[in-house]
Amino acid sequence: MNRCFHLSFLLIVATAIAGASSRAQAAAPAAANDPNAAGRLLLEQYDCTACHAASASQGQWLSPKVAPRLDDIASRASAEWIEHYLAGPNQTMPGTTMPDVLHALPAAERDSAAEALTHFLLSRNPTAFHRRAPDRAAVSRGEILYHQIGCVACHAPQKKGAAAIASTPLPNMAEKWSFDGLRRFLLDPLASRPSGRMPNLRLTDREAADLSHYLLRKTRVPAALELAFYRGNIRSLDDIDDADLVRTITADGFAVESAMRDRPSALRFSGWLRIDQPGDYTFYFNAVGASRLEIDGKVLAGDESWQRQKVDAKAAVHLTAGVHAIRVDYVHRGDRPASVKLQWEGPGIERGDIPTARLQSEREAAPEPAAFVLDPKKADAGRALYAKLNCAACHEQKAPAVVPPALAAVNDGRGCLADTPPAAAPDFHLNEHSRQALAAAIKSLNQAGLAVPSPKQRIINTMAAFNCTACHSRDGVGGVSADRDPYFTSNVADGGDETRLPPRLDGVGDKLQLAWLDRVLTQGAAVRPYINTRMPQFGKENVGQLAELFVAVDRKPEKLAASPDAPDAQKEAGRKLVGTNGGLSCIACHRFNREPAQAMQVMDLVTTTDRLNEDWFARFLRDPNRFHPGTRMPAFWPDGKSLLPMVLDGSTDRQLAAIWRYLADGTRAKFPEGLSRQNVELIVGGEPVVYRGKLWEAGFRAVAIGYPGGMNVAFDAEEMRLSLLWRGRFLNAAAHWQIQGMGQIHPLGTDVFVFPHGSPMAILADANAPWPAEASKDLGMKFRGYQFDTLRRPTLLYAFGKTNIEDFFTPIDRHGTAGLSRTITFTDAPPADLYMRLAAGKITAAGENSWRINDAMTVSVKAGPAAILRGKGQQQELIVPVRFTNDKRQLEVEYAW
Numbered sequence: 001m002n003r004c005f006h007l008s009f010l011l012i013v014a015t016a017i018a019g020a021s022s023r024a025q026a027a028a029p030a031a032a033n034d035p036n037a038a039g040r041l042l043l044e045q046y047d048c049t050a051c052h053a054a055s056a057s058q059g060q061w062l063s064p065k066v067a068p069r070l071d072d073i074a075s076r077a078s079a080e081w082i083e084h085y086l087a088g089p090n091q092t093m094p095g096t097t098m099p100d101v102l103h104a105l106p107a108a109e110r111d112s113a114a115e116a117l118t119h120f121l122l123s124r125n126p127t128a129f130h131r132r133a134p135d136r137a138a139v140s141r142g143e144i145l146y147h148q149i150g151c152v153a154c155h156a157p158q159k160k161g162a163a164a165i166a167s168t169p170l171p172n173m174a175e176k177w178s179f180d181g182l183r184r185f186l187l188d189p190l191a192s193r194p195s196g197r198m199p200n201l202r203l204t205d206r207e208a209a210d211l212s213h214y215l216l217r218k219t220r221v222p223a224a225l226e227l228a229f230y231r232g233n234i235r236s237l238d239d240i241d242d243a244d245l246v247r248t249i250t251a252d253g254f255a256v257e258s259a260m261r262d263r264p265s266a267l268r269f270s271g272w273l274r275i276d277q278p279g280d281y282t283f284y285f286n287a288v289g290a291s292r293l294e295i296d297g298k299v300l301a302g303d304e305s306w307q308r309q310k311v312d313a314k315a316a317v318h319l320t321a322g323v324h325a326i327r328v329d330y331v332h333r334g335d336r337p338a339s340v341k342l343q344w345e346g347p348g349i350e351r352g353d354i355p356t357a358r359l360q361s362e363r364e365a366a367p368e369p370a371a372f373v374l375d376p377k378k379a380d381a382g383r384a385l386y387a388k389l390n391c392a393a394c395h396e397q398k399a400p401a402v403v404p405p406a407l408a409a410v411n412d413g414r415g416c417l418a419d420t421p422p423a424a425a426p427d428f429h430l431n432e433h434s435r436q437a438l439a440a441a442i443k444s445l446n447q448a449g450l451a452v453p454s455p456k457q458r459i460i461n462t463m464a465a466f467n468c469t470a471c472h473s474r475d476g477v478g479g480v481s482a483d484r485d486p487y488f489t490s491n492v493a494d495g496g497d498e499t500r501l502p503p504r505l506d507g508v509g510d511k512l513q514l515a516w517l518d519r520v521l522t523q524g525a526a527v528r529p530y531i532n533t534r535m536p537q538f539g540k541e542n543v544g545q546l547a548e549l550f551v552a553v554d555r556k557p558e559k560l561a562a563s564p565d566a567p568d569a570q571k572e573a574g575r576k577l578v579g580t581n582g583g584l585s586c587i588a589c590h591r592f593n594r595e596p597a598q599a600m601q602v603m604d605l606v607t608t609t610d611r612l613n614e615d616w617f618a619r620f621l622r623d624p625n626r627f628h629p630g631t632r633m634p635a636f637w638p639d640g641k642s643l644l645p646m647v648l649d650g651s652t653d654r655q656l657a658a659i660w661r662y663l664a665d666g667t668r669a670k671f672p673e674g675l676s677r678q679n680v681e682l683i684v685g686g687e688p689v690v691y692r693g694k695l696w697e698a699g700f701r702a703v704a705i706g707y708p709g710g711m712n713v714a715f716d717a718e719e720m721r722l723s724l725l726w727r728g729r730f731l732n733a734a735a736h737w738q739i740q741g742m743g744q745i746h747p748l749g750t751d752v753f754v755f756p757h758g759s760p761m762a763i764l765a766d767a768n769a770p771w772p773a774e775a776s777k778d779l780g781m782k783f784r785g786y787q788f789d790t791l792r793r794p795t796l797l798y799a800f801g802k803t804n805i806e807d808f809f810t811p812i813d814r815h816g817t818a819g820l821s822r823t824i825t826f827t828d829a830p831p832a833d834l835y836m837r838l839a840a841g842k843i844t845a846a847g848e849n850s851w852r853i854n855d856a857m858t859v860s861v862k863a864g865p866a867a868i869l870r871g872k873g874q875q876q877e878l879i880v881p882v883r884f885t886n887d888k889r890q891l892e893v894e895y896a897w
Helices: 007-016 021-031 037-045 079-087 107-123 136-146 179-187 205-215 237-242 376-388 391-395 432-445 455-465 514-523 546-554 567-578 605-611 614-622 652-663
Strands: 225-231 244-251 266-275 279-288 290-295 298-301 310-319 322-331 339-346 349-353 689-695 699-707 711-716 721-727 750-754 761-763 781-788 794-800 803-811 819-826 834-841 843-845 850-853 857-863 868-870 876-881 890-896
Touching: 037 432, 037 455, 079 107, 107 376, 136 205, 136 244, 179 205, 237 266, 237 290, 237 322, 279 290, 279 298, 279 349, 290 310, 298 310, 322 339, 376 391, 455 546, 514 546, 567 652, 605 652, 614 652, 699 721, 699 794, 699 803, 711 803, 711 819, 819 857, 834 843, 834 850, 834 857, 843 876
Parallel strands: none
Antiparallel strands: 225 244, 225 266, 266 322, 279 310, 279 339, 290 298, 290 322, 339 349, 689 699, 699 711, 711 721, 721 750, 761 834, 781 794, 794 803, 803 819, 819 890, 834 876, 843 850, 850 857, 857 890, 868 876
């Protein structure tokens, strides 16, 4: 990894951007040959051109960091945090690029102005702000994600004992964010921050929830008890401590009946009991199952309940005034319904249930949150102040009413650049280095005859603006720094740096096809699943130009010699070369059509011709070390001579052309000889084929159905959701049938459509209520199997609470339409306010009762209640209220490509 930073300029840049040192380090390499790079980065970070308009030529040098959209801030940030932040941005969040717009006001007026602005901002979309107790199991998963998928490329590591690293600052997360607001933000950061400095890491719903729990792990909410769910091989109550913690929630009391719906192996209630009057207290403890009661770590009842399968005990204990740790463990044993009942009596207390007011989930009880009450008069005052301060210039990209000087008229030492900015100018808390860097950059941009940045310079500028060099090196600049190196990991053993570090970008425009580069940059295409760090998505509007720029700068096409071999002969020779029987054993390290390799598990060979330019591919195979110094890829054609003279007369050109021709068949290519697993493809004939097992995106309990005509469905029986639709070939079951089900199957066909994770059904207060993050089982869903009709077509059976549901698919039999028809029958009356989510993502209208989802599939509601489209950007949802006016109770939906 290259650490070629220009030291003196790095010091200037790092001090210029207080708190944003990760971005500063991104600019520092470029600054080695460009003394104005640091200042331009500041111009972008502070979005100076929102007020000081840049000319067309100046604008080509800048990628401004647009301020976040505030229209739904009420659901994201607490009123208290917003008010404190507006009153003193740099004090509330050191290193922020938000200027202090109230700096000239006296303290009392500043606080009143911040309060008025807060009321205005929250009046624009008065959604209630809610905090949520962290789930300790999700916190543990989120900690792994945060330090594994790339968050620490920009933000500081947060593991206990981690060394401090210069990073993009985070606010006090627990003070600012609501859980649901942060979860939605992480799923689609560009919706509220369109300039892409916070990229989309393509998180699943579960991952976004886990990360939110982790980042909000210090959140405190008032609660009586914590209820923990455990799973594992529990053979005594003592085994609970070693079992797997599944999740934690808050509880008002010790009731276990509803908690057992999740079928945990064990439950643990824990909290603190407040004693006001010291004295002797008696506890009456009854349970069906194995259960025990502890006070201050001492077992009072139930220690012998494992064999008895019940508890009926009375225990007395002397308790002092104050709080005492209380815990109840429970494992359901026997055939009787689960139950726990705990009562007490003591000084001045008659026998009865322990009041919730006497219980608290933390030793120091969390304070009751102050309710925010919107004041229309303050909101009106805030609206006027919002306009006066030109807030819309940054947050809404609207021209100010009083237009400040253009960038070309900005002078050194005045306005924002003054040592003490005047009242009319915002205060960015710039230090001397910042002002000097900004002044120099502005001067360079204001020079007569400003040249248009070259394609190479535009690449450098863009990579600096979006911190690409935190992960990737190019032309000897950037790459993973030594202090962040431990957080870049692989999920394969002994793969070396190539399987854990993001690839170098030297010559990437010569290597990769333009279409593939565009897919990587704007659609998240990836072929390195063994690298835990994810390629972030910054938005097509922000980095979409990079693909063409890389090609323009790097591409050096070379003409290849024509091969005299017939296509079929080429393919067969290529197959032999890739295989192990007299070949080069490429499949020893490379996966092939998703099938595992024999040793290492590096990128899948069938993606080769979709990604690479053929002439680059030929050059690389002749001398891999030239392109990737230190690579483990061996040279099979040293000095241009083949190691296999018996194949195609030993001609290097013909052999390379044969491999390319063979791999060009992609997923249709015949498997090479010696692949560690044979192809066990499930062929769909005249009747449907049902397969159950572990399936990509459909989980461990997938039910996959292949229909005649090449239409396929996958249903996740764990989440009770439709997970996949695809066309063409069905599945290759070798991964399950040949190694005891340890592998994971992927669809073999094309046009694979993935549906969102999470429960497909939920009870909502209204159509605008957020979709719950809880798992389907937690919301009352249960899978009941499936049954066949006379044509061997399966009907999936599941339930929501007491409502039984039948789910039936059949291919659409209509000329010109390829897709599936789905009939969902509620055999019992559904509960009130039940909704079903049909799709999520980018959704556009496609006709009456029809919608286009992610530009990939059309969903149409043919019968039943009208669907509701809600949300915006990439986070729209198509939901249906499950309400029927007749006894048919059927919802009919079509999915078409």
